[in-house]
Amino acid sequence: MANVESFDLDHTRVHAPYVRLAGQKRTPHGDAVSKYDLRLLQPNQGAIESAALHTLEHLLAGYLRDHLEQVLDVSPMGCRTGMYMAVIGESDEGGVLRAFESALRDVAAHDRPIPGVSELECGNYRDHDLAAARAHAQAALDAGLKVQPTVLIGR
Numbered sequence: 001m002a003n004v005e006s007f008d009l010d011h012t013r014v015h016a017p018y019v020r021l022a023g024q025k026r027t028p029h030g031d032a033v034s035k036y037d038l039r040l041l042q043p044n045q046g047a048i049e050s051a052a053l054h055t056l057e058h059l060l061a062g063y064l065r066d067h068l069e070q071v072l073d074v075s076p077m078g079c080r081t082g083m084y085m086a087v088i089g090e091s092d093e094g095g096v097l098r099a100f101e102s103a104l105r106d107v108a109a110h111d112r113p114i115p116g117v118s119e120l121e122c123g124n125y126r127d128h129d130l131a132a133a134r135a136h137a138q139a140a141l142d143a144g145l146k147v148q149p150t151v152l153i154g155r
């Protein structure tokens with residue numbers, strides 16, 4: 001089985017909320033693709049409820065693209081403590097941090113219908129919680145986001 005970068009991260013030594021460059025790959029044509037860990041909650045100390053995480057995914061998918069052009073994908077972590085974001089190129093962590101902060105402010109203030117929430121647009125359209133998503137976004141902002149260096153197990 002291939003090695004998975006996140007399994008090498010010492011989850012006991014990181015401090016959420018944060019932005020972390022989780023890895024980079026090159027396409028066969030030489031283009032860079034960067035993956036970021038956008039962590040909202042401290043690992044193993046809590047989890048974002050399914051409905052809130054689903055709503056955060058829908059809102060951040062749009063709002064992060066408003067603040068960072070090269071976003072390819074925004075996906076929830078299986079552990080439900082944050083999101084992964086893939087971008088084209090080699091964005092600096094400071095720029096990603098600023099985009100994430102701006103997107104979280106947008107989520108915290110979101111007072112319109114959640115985009116993409118219908119049977120046609122979403123695979124589980126009934127599973128959303130805007131109030132909880134807004135609360136998680138505000139809590140991360142209140143705690144103060146930072147750039148988190150990668151801390152590997154045993155190092």
